[in-house]
Amino acid sequence: MLESLLIANRGEIACRIIRTARAIGIRTVAVYSDADANALHVRSADEAVHIGPSPARESYLMGDRIIAAAQQTGAQAIHPGYGFLSENAEFAQAVIDAGLIWVGPNPSSITAMGLKDAAKQLMQDAGVPTTPGYLGADQSPAHLAAQADAIGYPVLIKAVAGGGGKGMRKVDAAQDFADALASCQREAASSFGNDHVLLEKWVTNPRHIEVQIFGDSHGNVVHLFERDCSLQRRHQKVIEEAPAPGMTESTRAVICAAAVRAAKAVDYVGAGTIEFIADGSAGYIKPDRVWFMEMNTRLQVEHPVTEEITGVDLVEWQLRVASGEPLPKKQHELSINGHAIEARLYAEDPAKGFLPSIGTLEQFELDANVRIEKGVDQGATISPYYDPMIAKMISHGLDREEAREILAYALNGSVIWPVRTNAAFLINALDHPDFIAGTMDTGLIERAGDALIPPLMPSDEALSDAAHRYARQALAGFRLNAPPQQDIMLSVNGQPVPVYMPIHDYVDQHALAGPKDDPSSSWLTDSGQTWRIEPMRASSTGGAVASDGAILSPMPGRIIAVAVAAGDAVIKGQKLLTLEAMKMEHSLIAPFDGTVAELNAAEGGQVSEGVLLAKIAKAA
Incomplete structure (x- = not known):
């Protein structure tokens, strides 16, 4: 059995590997970037080595530094986890050539199966x-478009070196093919260093x-x-x-x-x-x-x-x-x-188009009644550099329905703040009739659309529970001739919300039932979402609606494409810029017909959240 192991990865998979290695007596070595200096996997390992700056291409994708770290610490083997260099045959061979053990398949097997x-x-x-499709070497856009026509729409474009959902586009009509191909190739080149694609027939009810x-x-x-x-x-x-x-x-x-x-x-x-x-x-x-x-x-x-x-x-x-x-x-x-179900918990905001959510986890409590695989803990900072998955929650039951109910209950009981997550979205997906029936296909989420997006505010029941708590705190001033009802103004994530309450309910002892509401911390959780709740002490205002055509960066990231120039006429919905953050592409579009009055973005530029990238002047 191995005596020492270096894990060439980060996050929950690094923590997962460390746990098993320690259980069977193997010493573990972690590697980390600047952003992960105090990460959970670093603190969990027996030893840790710094390998570079925060961007993955300058740290976790630097195979020579990882091998050097293994040699420096006396590690016998390297486990790549998943993602990063896990399916890189050249890296696997380099590990072996360095006299180390590669915890994975032979490089020849990776090569044979690595290109789709x-x-x-x-x-x-x-x-x-x-599946029927096109596997040829001719990668010219015209030839690929002709092959897609021959296969028949809808078709699926897939990066031959892809994985993890990257470099894939479903195309429903011929007029959409060119843009989808360009986007797919760009993402494939960025993620895998290879922009070649194949085409497959889209299977009905896949x-x-x-x-x-x-x-x-x-x-x-x-x-x-x-x-x-x-x-x-x-x-x-x-x-x-x-x-x-x-x-x-x-x-x-x-x-x-x-x-x-x-x-x-x-x-x-x-x-x-x-x-x-x-x-x-x-x-x-x-x-x-x-x-x-x-x-x-x-x-x-x-x-x-x-x-x-x-x-x-x-x-x-x-x-x-x-x-x-x-x-x-x-x-x-x-x-x-039995049956097991896993939900991937992402630091992203479903209400904002699933944009990644970054920041410090002031509260991070996951229900302990299911298996938890996590890469962060309370106090950790979610950065824009890596995949937004922060944890996995796994239930096991005697049958599928029991496993489904256990997982939904666990997601509902988790408290995460202020970083937004997809927990409520996951609960809605688990509760969808097609999922319950086991008849879902890969298009279910797209078809369900906004029905799976959680509400922006807590339910009336949850707000009532919170209002009761604060009302009881004010019982010392209760008078017999008090009005029969009262509006209590609560601050919900800084937004004022009036809650109507009959006065006799102030002393109703069942008011604490329902969604979790922790009086000591003012956190309210309702159906997988967490809000900060407190009585209003001063007026506050919500964010202004951006109606002046200002296009702001929704998160820190890198501009990877600029589709317009200053002075260009644009129509509502037209793509202006493409921002890459957390390994995902995000298109910024024109809010209405008009002209590009201002453009402050250049391809390759790094931008912070809230930066003015462009401004659209309304058409006369």
């Missing part, structure tokens, strides 16, 4: 069914089904059943579960056998995932309506749901296999126990 076009061809040769596989250096390969990751927003997984609802035993046998064949085709060693797309239009998954999409040659974000239903620690398996041991279990020793 080559992987699809390899799977076709291995007899694994694949379900995202993936199979966890594991191989060792002794020729053994097993599967650990399937997961359903169909609940996605912009191709980014939001909620995952295992096993997949609507999965028949015959279909499970077919896709799991195909996954094992795929792994054996590349002599796979370690943890990997074979991803399939299934046609869910029948309400269940048919064996002949499932196609290979891609293979992820690493541990997945959603691996905990597989651990929960199998009782297997996949990180421990990784470390044992990397040490040269055979797989701890054979296929017949693996079985499914």
